Amino acid sequence: MGVRSFRVLVARAFVAATVGAAAIGAPGAAQAAPTTGLLDLTCAQALLQQTTRLSAALQSGLSEAVVRLLNNLTGDQVEHLAADSTSWLDECGRVFVADEGIEPAQRVTADPAPRDAVPTDVFTLSSRPGSTRTIYLDFDGATYSGTRWKSGAEIVSPAYSIDADRATFSEVERAQVYLAWQTVAEDYAPFDVNVTTLRPDPSALTRTSSADLTYGIPVVVSPTNSVGTGCGCGGLSYVGIFGTVGATDYQPAWIFTNGSGTGGYNVGQIISHEVGHTFGLSHDGTSQASYYAGAKGWAPIMGASYNRRASHWSTGEYADANNTEDDTAIIARTAPVVADDHASSPSAATGLTAGTPVAGTITTRTDTDAFSFSAYGRTALTVSGPAGYSDLDARLTILSPQGATIATVDPTADVSDDASMAATWLVDLPATAASYVAVVDGTGVGAPSEVGRYSDYGSLGAYTVSLSTGGSTATPLATPTTSTTTTSVQAIAFVTTRLPRARAGAAYRAAIRFRGPVSEARVDWRLPRGLKWKVVDDRIVIHGRVRASSAGRFATVLSGQDRSVRRVFRLVVRR
Helix, strand or coil, X not given: CCCCCHHHHHHHCECCCCCCCCCCCCCCCCCCCCCCCCCCCCCCCCXXXXXXXXXXXXXXXXXXXXXXXXXXXXXXXXXHHHCCCXXXXXXCCCEEEEECCCCHHHCCXXXXXXXXXXXXXXXXXXXXXXXXXXXXXXXXCEEECCCCHHHHCCEEECCCCCCCCCCCCCHHHHHHHHHHHHHHHHHCCCECCEEECCCCCHHHHCCCCCCCCCEEEEEEEEXXXXXXXXXXXXXXXXXXXXXXXXCHHHCCEEEEHHHHCCCHHHHHHXXXXXXXXXXXXXXXXXXXXXXXXXXXXXXXXXXXXXXXXXXECCCCCCCCECCCCCHHHHHHCCCCECCCCCCCCHHHCEECECCECEEEEECCCCCEEEEEEEECCEEEEEEECCCCCCCCCEEEEEECCCCCEEEEECCCCCCCCHHHHCEEEEEECCCCCEEEEEEEEECCECCCCCCCCECCCCCCEEEEEEEEEEECCCCCCCCCCCCCCCCHHHCCEECCCCCCCEECCCEEEEEEEEXXXXXXXXXXXXXXXXXXXXXXXXXXXXXXXXXXXXXEEEEEEEECCCCEEEEEEEEEEEC
């Protein structure tokens, strides 16, 4: 009964499996995960003559009950998937998703290098090496045969590459691989799963029985769609196969950079999206669109989070959401939430010493971490996630030894950026040292029903808390009184949030304005060829003549006495 051949499908499709999972309770402790079994994984008899869009198959008479049974879905989930044009059935009746690629003008070739040093070997990275669950990011080429993809034929996927040389990885390419890995590792930081670029033993990706707790999913990142004919797709993945016994033939998930772009951040975003489908997650869309792209720097991971600074797992709290499934609870069915690393009670707070940063992870919306410290004089206590890709929007609450709130620091911005997602308590304390407690929490911005705003639901992930104290003060203050927000940390900020478009061959000039006690302002990553920059008073001036049409990003940094602020700008060059 099919509506079009698999090759034609893939030529027009775009990646991201969208299977919904049944409503589940809150995640439990890290223990044996339940098995989620598909029926008749061997597919002894084909159900369809060819790959068929799910909606067309149902309209042609295929029983919804059969789809539910074959894929462990509820009736509501089948209905939701059928309303999404990216949902397909293979010949055996298994659901997979073909996700749209990003618009060419939005594709990024290369993001600025990560702030921390890029390792020489980016193919041995592991986020949680002690975990028995694995998300394997395969960037260096792969060959598969005998899978459900391409009817079992051999599939040879070339290595990820930005340039024409696919035999070696350049410095820029290694930086993109590193950033993609960092992005995915951050998205899955709350869960007991290892995001790795180190090729594991095949047994680490295969679940043989419900007692087998060692399993995972490989994700192949390749320049072109080697599964079918070439296209501008973002990728492909089967729905709900992570942790399913005997589902190895439905691996891997696929990412195609000719549809997603080669920039590490967006590659990481679509990897997290595709892996989310393998966990059983559906698309976050609206009544009018399969994907919700968010606004003001934020978007849901299972929507279209390309180029968004803040991307979160979602429960459909935004306006006109068509999917209210509990993303984190669904993931936790087969990759449980990790154990809490820091107590929430001030009486059991982790000790914090000046000059020695401490790492932590906010794992759920109810998780808070407490830190005790002694401070005097000029004091700065900062909590921030990894620059450029953190999921945690941090709120910092300072308590007295008696538990009274001294200050709450929760910066906000109209468009999410590194500064608005971090928090710093900067204060002049009395000369005599006193004890305090800092409580770290994930927070949101505004009402999630407002455009570009979000709750604390997906404000999760890794962070570092650091303390400096004992600096000289011009006028020592009396014992601090209760306040809601402090500090000169918020004084240093970018006023300009986006740049005007440039035209290839034409003169270009734009100003990036900033405010606050800035001692240094600079561009931290090369501009498009033909452009230069200089600092004039309270602005960074970009000027010159761009030689070719393109779309890229570059980073700028503002530094002051107590902190620095980094912001990535996107510049589109038209013909």
